[in-house]
Amino acid sequence: MPPKLTPQAKTIKGVLLGGVAPTDPEATWDITIEYPPDRPDGVISSITPSGDSASSSPLALPALVHPHIHLDKAYVHNTPAYNHLLPVTGSFQEALASTTQAKAKFTRPDLLKRGAWLLAESVTSGVTAMRAFVEVDHTVQHTCLEAGLTLKHEWRDSCQIQLVCFAQDPIFSTEHGDENRRLVEAAIRGHASAELSVLGTTPYVESSIEASKRNIEWAVDLALETDRHLDFHLDYNLSPPDVHPEPLIWHVLHTLREKRWTSGTTNRRVMLGHCTRLSQFTGEDWKRLAKEIQEHALPVSFVGLPTSDLYMADIPSGGAVKSNPRGTLPVPEMVRKHGLDAVIAVNNVGNAFTPWGSADPLNLACLGVGVYQAGTIGDAELLYECVSTRARAAIGLSPPGVDSGVRLRCGDHAEILVLHNVDDTGCLGDSDSRSRKSLAEVVWDPPSRASRAVVCRGHVLMPALPTRPDAAFRSGV
Known part of the structure; x- marks a missing residue:
């Protein structure tokens, strides 16, 4: 049975972005999603700096x-x-x-x-x-x-x-x-x-x-x-x-x-x-x-x-x-x-x-x-592209020559993978568990599905949510 979906999200608050150096002083971001008539499945309309703490922020990547x-x-x-x-x-x-x-x-x-x-x-x-x-x-x-x-x-x-x-x-x-x-x-x-x-x-x-x-x-x-x-x-x-x-x-x-x-x-x-x-x-x-x-x-x-x-x-x-x-x-x-x-x-x-x-x-x-x-950071980013943005373009679902790499950007489809800090061992609390703050860490040691929130056409897949939907996502008119 297909997963249940939330209403279409309008914002994703306080996330880290793949492809951004962890030393970036504006390391957390708010993502706004709009649904214009010509893009009813959702498009990222803005990505702006957030005031949230990077220490507890999830990581957002292309789906x-x-x-x-x-x-x-x-x-x-x-x-x-x-x-x-x-x-x-x-x-x-x-x-x-x-x-x-x-x-x-x-x-x-x-x-x-x-x-x-x-x-x-x-x-x-x-x-x-x-x-x-x-x-x-x-x-x-x-x-x-x-x-x-x-x-x-x-x-x-x-x-x-x-x-x-x-x-x-x-x-x-x-x-x-x-x-x-x-x-x-x-x-x-x-x-x-x-x-x-x-x-x-x-x-x-x-x-x-x-x-x-x-x-x-x-x-x-x-x-x-x-x-x-x-x-x-x-x-x-x-x-x-x-x-x-x-x-x-x-x-x-x-x-x-x-x-x-x-x-x-x-x-x-x-x-x-x-x-x-x-x-x-x-x-x-x-x-x-x-x-x-x-x-x-x-x-x-x-x-x-x-x-x-x-x-x-x-x-x-x-x-x-x-x-x-x-x-x-x-x-x-x-x-x-x-x-x-x-x-x-x-x-x-x-x-x-x-x-x-x-x-x-x-x-x-x-x-x-x-x-x-x-094994380099650049290698990890390329490998991720090969199962994400490059793969999407290769099968003709994105325009030829358009490669968004590993960093989400304005104009992208509202197809996003958000990785939360979740303790799936049962030994530690979420705040104490080992988090992945960079894309390289994600590729080198993929996190469990319990940490993954999946956004498809602006909707969040409920079975993949590790936290309450309003912890990072906001819906609305």
């Missing part, structure tokens, strides 16, 4: 975003009906096979229950927007899509759900390829873009490179025809060049150029997910990639999925011999060194593709500190 998460496959491992499909080998092929078997048992009540679990875990963590994948194929038909549309409607006041019509299975090979493709086309053409705004495919599951390239070309054509964002699961391997053909990313970029999909011709974006093969790129490869995207104004973003990638992506037999090799996109380096648009996301929770980890993007940002050896 969190899932730029890539699977809604229909969440928490399969937490459901008794699928106990016989728990991992045995832990391999990628096993995950594909066991998930196919699980999908054959998916029912609408089951999908709604597990989807609600994911949404509840997410929104109480601070997620107010997500790109959520629902599969369409010969096994599930449109069952996952229909459940996704129901959840999108039921949870619309607490989370903006951007649904992806997702072809996980082949659409140009195997005996079911044609049927899978027809089902996807029917779904895309049968729903308005506001309901189903993204097309997603998985070119690497096709049985040949030629079929993979057809998959890419078909997806680009269909997305352009129906005015959709496009999201590829791509190059999910660590094969060295002498074992595996050229990465498919080059064909994606070639096709976008050929079809004239640029930032100047459409506001729709293209997301490339996983891309673990790119972790083996040389410096020259990265230069070539950045040049092709930037010189041709291709609206391309990358999403690294560390929890899945580190678990699943390895070098296949016949490849270079390494000790337990793993790989994921080097997101901070892609952003800083090569000027590419890249974010990170949770991807899967509680299934064979990713049996570990949670739906909390803050935990993912924390993981990134170790994965990327990114």
Whole structure:
């Protein structure tokens, strides 16, 4: 069940802001939210110095975003009906096979229950927007899509759900390829873009490179025809060049150029997910990639999925011999060194593709500190952006080129995460517990959900409130 909401807040009093040095003499601030006719969901209209004491003030940050998460496959491992499909080998092929078997048992009540679990875990963590994948194929038909549309409607006041019509299975090979493709086309053409705004495919599951390239070309054509964002699961391997053909990313970029999909011709974006093969790129490869995207104004973003990638992506037999090799996109380096648009996301929770980890993007940002050896304050801010403001822009929910960083500012959406000082140990009072007064402290050691108050479209989610609503928030006419 979606959380209860307070009336729309008019002010948030006496908060610290992320991205502000703790030595700032005006360290606490009052945030005013207005609801003009053209922004009925709320917009921050002013941020002014407050006289409140910084020692007891909560920290206010931009809300969190899932730029890539699977809604229909969440928490399969937490459901008794699928106990016989728990991992045995832990391999990628096993995950594909066991998930196919699980999908054959998916029912609408089951999908709604597990989807609600994911949404509840997410929104109480601070997620107010997500790109959520629902599969369409010969096994599930449109069952996952229909459940996704129901959840999108039921949870619309607490989370903006951007649904992806997702072809996980082949659409140009195997005996079911044609049927899978027809089902996807029917779904895309049968729903308005506001309901189903993204097309997603998985070119690497096709049985040949030629079929993979057809998959890419078909997806680009269909997305352009129906005015959709496009999201590829791509190059999910660590094969060295002498074992595996050229990465498919080059064909994606070639096709976008050929079809004239640029930032100047459409506001729709293209997301490339996983891309673990790119972790083996040389410096020259990265230069070539950045040049092709930037010189041709291709609206391309990358999403690294560390929890899945580190678990699943390895070098296949016949490849270079390494000790337990793993790989994921080097997101901070892609952003800083090569000027590419890249974010990170949770991807899967509680299934064979990713049996570990949670739906909390803050935990993912924390993981990134170790994965990327990114331990500076600046690193923490970038990692937070990658699950917040950068992620929101990457999926097309903020205008291209607009990056609000980690500090709230006038004109931002009224989508805010407020972190209170709450003792969740039961050993200390709130005034004596260890508080987090900077964004870096939040990323390095994420606070519990009990400390998080989530503002979505100006409303405060009641289950996440650690204190009385009027302790920091003010409503009114």
